[in-house]
Every structure is written in C-alpha cells, then in structure tokens.
Amino acid sequence: xxxLVINCGSxxxxxxxxxMEDKSVLAKGLVERIGLEVGMLKxxxxxxxxxxxxEKIANHRVxxxxxxxxxxxxxxxxxxxxxxxxxxxxxxxxxxxxxxxSIKITDEVxxxxxxxxxxxxxxxxxxxxxxxxxxxxxxxxxMVGVFDTxxxxxxxxxxxxxxxxxxxxEKYAVRRYGFHGTSHRFVSDEAAKMLNxxxxxxxxxxxxxxxxSSITAVKNGKSIENSMGFTPLEGxxxxxxxxxxxxxxxxxxxxxxGISPDKMNNYLNKKCGVYGISGVSSDFRDxxxxxxxxxxxxxxxxxxxxxxxxxxxxxxxxxxxxLDVIVFTGGIGENSITMRQMICEDMDYFGLKxxxxxxxxxxxxxxxxxDDAKTKALVIPTNEExxxxxxxVALVKTA
Ligand code: ADP
Numbered sequence: 001x002x003x004l005v006i007n008c009g010s011x012x013x014x015x016x017x018x019x020m021e022d023k024s025v026l027a028k029g030l031v032e033r034i035g036l037e038v039g040m041l042k043x044x045x046x047x048x049x050x051x052x053x054x055e056k057i058a059n060h061r062v063x064x065x066x067x068x069x070x071x072x073x074x075x076x077x078x079x080x081x082x083x084x085x086x087x088x089x090x091x092x093x094x095x096x097x098x099x100x101x102s103i104k105i106t107d108e109v110x111x112x113x114x115x116x117x118x119x120x121x122x123x124x125x126x127x128x129x130x131x132x133x134x135x136x137x138x139x140x141x142x143m144v145g146v147f148d149t150x151x152x153x154x155x156x157x158x159x160x161x162x163x164x165x166x167x168x169x170e171k172y173a174v175r176r177y178g179f180h181g182t183s184h185r186f187v188s189d190e191a192a193k194m195l196n197x198x199x200x201x202x203x204x205x206x207x208x209x210x211x212x213s214s215i216t217a218v219k220n221g222k223s224i225e226n227s228m229g230f231t232p233l234e235g236x237x238x239x240x241x242x243x244x245x246x247x248x249x250x251x252x253x254x255x256x257x258g259i260s261p262d263k264m265n266n267y268l269n270k271k272c273g274v275y276g277i278s279g280v281s282s283d284f285r286d287x288x289x290x291x292x293x294x295x296x297x298x299x300x301x302x303x304x305x306x307x308x309x310x311x312x313x314x315x316x317x318x319x320x321x322x323l324d325v326i327v328f329t330g331g332i333g334e335n336s337i338t339m340r341q342m343i344c345e346d347m348d349y350f351g352l353k354x355x356x357x358x359x360x361x362x363x364x365x366x367x368x369x370x371d372d373a374k375t376k377a378l379v380i381p382t383n384e385e386x387x388x389x390x391x392x393v394a395l396v397k398t399a
Contacts, residue, residue, distance in 0.1 A: 001018055001020045001021065001086045002086055003017070003085075003086060003327045003393060004017050004085050004089070005089045005091070005132055005388045006067075006090050006092075006134060007090075007091040007384075008127050008129060010122075010126045011033055012030065012031060012034060013034065013060065013063045014030050016028040017071060023389075024046070025046055026046055027071060027078045028044050029042055029070060031066060032313070033057070034057045034059065034062075034063050038056060039055060040057075041319060043065070045076050045077070045078050053066070060130055061133040061137070063133070064133040064134050064137050068138075086137065086141070087141060087143065087393065087396040088141055088144070089102075089144045090146065091146055091384070091388060092124065092147045093123035093124055093147070093149070094116045094148065094192070095149045095153075096115070096118075096119050097291065099147045099149070099150050100153035102391035102394075103145055104143070104144055105131060108130070113127075119172075127339055131143065131145070143392075144388075146392070148180060148182060148386070149179060149182075150181050150182075151182065152177060152184075152216070152326060155176065155226070156224065160175045160177070162230075171260075176229040177229070177230065178216070178223065178227075178228055179214055179228040180208045180216075184218065187208075187329045188204055188218045191206070199221035202325060202327050203220075203317075203320040203324050204217075204324060204326070205323060205325075206329065207313075207328050208333065209329070210332060211237075211240075211282065213225050213235065213238045213332070214236070215227040215230070215235065215313070219320045225319055236308045237277070238302050239274060239275060239282030240273045240282045241268065242276070274301035277300055277304060278290065278295070280295060280298050280299045284302075284336055287301055288302070288339075298355055305379060306339060306342035310343055311349070313350065314344070317350055323351070325376040325378060326344075328377070328378070329381065329382040334363050337359055338361055340377075351374025352374075353370045353373040354369055364379070365379065365381065
C-alpha cells in the first residue's frame with residue numbers, strides 16, 4: 001500500500017510517498033514559493049537523482065499537480081500509475097476541540113476543519129487549500145486529516161484553561177491547545193519501545209526543540225500538558241518567537257512603538273526569541289559558533305533557552321509526581337550535543353545524569369543517560385510524516 005503525506009504551508013508544500021509494506025520512503029519533495037514570481041519544486045526520489053524545477057507556481061492546486069507529475073515522471077518518478085496511491089494523509093495544524101484523533105476526510109469533516117480557522121487564522125487556511133486541491137486532483141483516493149493539536153486533547157480542564165473570564169472560553173474558545181502533537185506522540189511511543197516498557201506505566205517529558213519548540217508531559221501515554229498554548233507562540237523561547245512573557249508587555253510595547261495588533265503579532269512571532277536576544281541568528285548552529293567566539297548575547301540566548309527548558313522539566317515532573325524519562329527530538333533536540341548537555345546539567349535532583357560519551361550523537365536513536373540514572377534521557381529523531389502515514393493506513397483500513 002502506498003500512502004502520500006502532504007504538509008501544506010502558506011507558500012510551500014512538503015510531501016513524502018511511503019511504501020507502507022516496509023515503511024520505506026519512495027520519494028519526498030518540496031514545492032516552495034507558491035504564488036510568487038518564481039517557484040521551485042525539489043523532488044527527491046529514493047535511489048535516483050534529485051530534480052529541481054524552477055517556474056511560476058500560481059497556486060496550491062498547481063503545486064499539487066506538479067508533485068503528482070514528478071511522482072509519475074518516466075525518468076525521475078516512482079509511480080507508473082496514479083492509482084497506485086491508496087490514500088493521502090494531510091497534516092492539519094489546528095483541530096480545535098473538535099478533533100481528538102486523526103479522521104477520514106469527508107465534506108462534513110471539511111466544514112468542521114474550516115470552523116477551526118476561527119482559532120487558527122494563520123495556520124489552517126493553507127492546510128485547507130492543500131486538502132481541497134488534493135481532493136480535486138485525486139477524487140477517488142481516501143484522505144485523512146492528522147492534527148497537531150489532537151494528542152493534547154487529553155489535557156485536563158484545569159491545565160488548559162487560562163486565568164481569563166470564562167466567557168472568553170465560551171465565546172471564542174480561548175484556551176491552551178498545545179501543538180507538535182504528532183511529533184510528541186511519535187517519540188513517546190518510540191521511547192516506550194526503546195525502554196521496553198508499557199507506555200501506560202511511564203511518566204515522560206518529550207522536548208520537541210526546533211525552529212518552534214514545545215515540551216509535553218506524557219503521563220501513562222497521554223498528554224497532560226504542552227508548553228504551547230492558544231497559538232504556537234507560548235512556552236519556551238524559540239528561534240524567532242518570544243515564548244512566555246508578561247502579557248502586560250504587549251500593550252506597553254504597542255503603545256510605546258505605535259504598533260498595530262497585526263504588526264505586534266508578527267513581531268512576537270518573527271523578530272523575537274533567540275534571534276531577538278542574540279542579534280545573530282535564529283539557527284542554533286550559528287548561535288553555538290558565535291558563543292564559542294565569546295559573543296555574549298549568543299551565550300545569553302543559549303542560556304535562556306536551556307534555563308527555560310529546565311523549568312518546564314521541573315514543573316512537569318511536579319505535575320506528574322515523578323519522571324521516568326525525558327526525550328529530545330526536533331532539529332535542536334536531535335542534533336545539538338551542547339544544548340542537550342546544558343539542559344541536563346545540574347538536574348541530579350531529578351535523577352537525570354547524562355553521559356558525555358553517549359551524548360556525542362546526532363540524528364539517531366540513543367540512550368544518553370548513565371546506566372544507573374533514575375531518569376533516562378533519550379534522543380529520538382521525530383518522524384511526523386510516518387506517523388501521519390500510519391494513522392492514514394489505520395483509518396483507511398477500518399473504513
Ligand atoms: P522546524 O521546527 O522548522 O521543523 P527543525 O526541527 O528542523 O525545525 O529544527 C531546525 C533547527 O535545528 C535549526 O534552526 C537549528 O537551530 C537546529 N539544528 C539543526 N542541526 C543542528 C546542529 N547540528 N546543532 C545545533 N542545532 C542544530
């Protein structure tokens with residue numbers, strides 16, 4: 001069975017085609033700069049040469065068509081016939097309170113996904129456009145929606161409510177939702193397998209640290225807290241997002257700098273975080289290089305990131321009354337030896353002790369804790385696309 005996974009952003013479309021018999025990737029690719037003057041398709045078929053096509057890509061429908069043409073191309077394609085695609089899985093950022101699991105897409109489901117735009121005006125519209133384009137071009141292929149928020153729908157009410165008037169929750173669904181759920185679910189399942197223990201008996205903290213970073217408390221296999229909130233802006237300081245700040249700072253800066261709500265939102269998402277602190281970069285490789293050269297603001301940004309991650313670990317261990325394992329994933333979690341070390345430093349109170357030797361690892365599964373550590377520390381590369389493909393197969397098979 002071949003499953004296509006699509007992740008549509010506002011001007012991009014990422015895809016992966018899986019052979020689900022052995023979970024191998026047949027091809028993956030990226031369509032960028034959709035709607036701009038010059039767009040680009042990068043197609044990477046497994047075992048064949050990479051292809052790049054540069055031309056104007058007017059909209060997402062054209063992008064989906066380009067992707068399908070690339071998959072079918074007689075030279076660099078991997079399919080003989082479009083009918084080989086048995087199902088399509090779509091990443092959807094926000095499922096609101098309506099979706100606590102992945103779901104087979106129907107017209108009714110599309111209506112509900114569209115209703116979720118109210119709480120995710122920036123994130124859901126491109127996902128919807130992508131699904132509609134794919135449904136149009138592959139009308140007979142079953143499709144599944146997999147939501148970043150779904151895994152966190154198990155959070156208790158006292159964890160997801162903010163200290164705002166209750167009417168705001170009733171009127172506008174203002175509450176914590178949590179994000180990166182597909183990644184947290186994938187790595188928590190993998191962690192249980194690595195430890196050879198039932199997930200129902202484990203208290204875990206999963207740290208997805210990338211351009212966007214979020215931390216989840218996974219108790220007995222269920223998410224009970226995620227550091228992101230109503231939007232992916234809340235939580236730990238990120239590449240360009242501010243994370244937690246005193247909310248009173250927002251109107252203060254808007255007034256002082258004469259910034260509109262729209263601009264302020266953009267500012268908090270794009271100009272802050274470790275980029276805003278360091279003035280160097282949002283990329284942790286650049287920050288680590290700059291810190292090695294004694295750049296004090298790059299050093300500060302890295303210290304802030306590690307310190308804030310530590311505080312989440314402490315508070316989530318308290319929320320779960322214990323901690324068996326922490327899991328590092330995402331670009332930084334999987335690759336930054338320095339950041340993993342900084343986060344785990346002086347955490348012996350929690351039984352966390354990482355072995356410097358074992359920590360010399362990038363981009364592959366590893367247990368980096370000392371054998372006698374009470375709390376294990378694991379590195380697990382995430383694979384949201386595979387998780388989406390697995391959900392898609394499960395739902396299509398039971399239909
Ligand atoms: P996204 O959130 O966009 O999916 P990723 O999870 O791919 O992002 O993470 C991207 C980030 O990972 C980069 O900005 C970079 O800071 C970090 N990163 C990748 N490789 C390394 C590395 N070798 N050392 C430190 N940081 C790294």
